[in-house]
Amino acid sequence: NSKVIQTPRYLVKGQGQKAKMRCIPEKGHPVVFWYQQNKNNEFKFLINFQNQEVLQQIDMTEKRFSAECPSNSPCSLEIQSSEAGDSALYLCASSLGQGGETLYFGSGTRLTVL
Amino acid sequence: GQQVQQSPASLVLQEGENAELQCNFSTSLNSMQWFYQRPGGSLVSLFYNPSGTKHSGRLTSTTVIKERRSSLHISSSQTTDSGTYLCALDPNTNTGKLTFGDGTVLTVKP
Numbered sequence: 001n002s003k004v005i006q007t008p009r010y011l012v013k014g015q016g017q018k019a020k021m022r023c024i025p026e027k028g029h030p031v032v033f034w035y036q037q038n039k040n041n042e043f044k045f046l047i048n049f050q051n052q053e054v055l056q057q058i059d060m061t062e063k064r065f066s067a068e069c070p071s072n073s074p075c076s077l078e079i080q081s082s083e084a085g086d087s088a089l090y091l092c093a094s095s096l097g098q099g100g101e102t103l104y105f106g107s108g109t110r111l112t113v114l
Numbered sequence: 115g116q117q118v119q120q121s122p123a124s125l126v127l128q129e130g131e132n133a134e135l136q137c138n139f140s141t142s143l144n145s146m147q148w149f150y151q152r153p154g155g156s157l158v159s160l161f162y163n164p165s166g167t168k169h170s171g172r173l174t175s176t177t178v179i180k181e182r183r184s185s186l187h188i189s190s191s192q193t194t195d196s197g198t199y200l201c202a203l204d205p206n207t208n209t210g211k212l213t214f215g216d217g218t219v220l221t222v223k224p
Binding site: 002031033035037041042043045048055056089091093095097098099100101102103104105106107108110 | 157
């Protein structure tokens, strides 16, 4: 099924610490998405990329998160200063295109901010 | 209001019974996907089905755009089918950005 690889599987940080997670999209997939699934199982879109370029991001991501998808390296999502409310499952997905394409998800990184 | 609504919120079956999961949406549709989320969190894509009917083993997905609904039918359920089933749609923004429903939690008892 999916060949999207996310690391680490679990991440525990203290408030104010940086939290960084990585994603290797499926080979040949130029579009990468990051979603946050909170403890209520609600999904929130964070940011997406086409190759190295940011397509869309929400305000929260723009202010407190940094994300990149460099060529020939894993994509990454980093929270600059973790807050308790950031505790969630962070899911990376990739697809062949922006619209009308299947999204394939990784196993996620479960972040706990103490 | 919520763009994507799933029903039922939870469902308990005996092994061998069939299940019908519903997804209703209030917006136009570019794509519809059904996912299975394992208890550990990983999302498995079951169907990409923007319209019509698709089959995969014991699973069938039917999307009727003009009625703004999609369904997932599981026949002869097994205990390993237990988990959360999510529908997600791309509301014709051509961004690939998905809007998820709240999911149906399925429990299949032996």
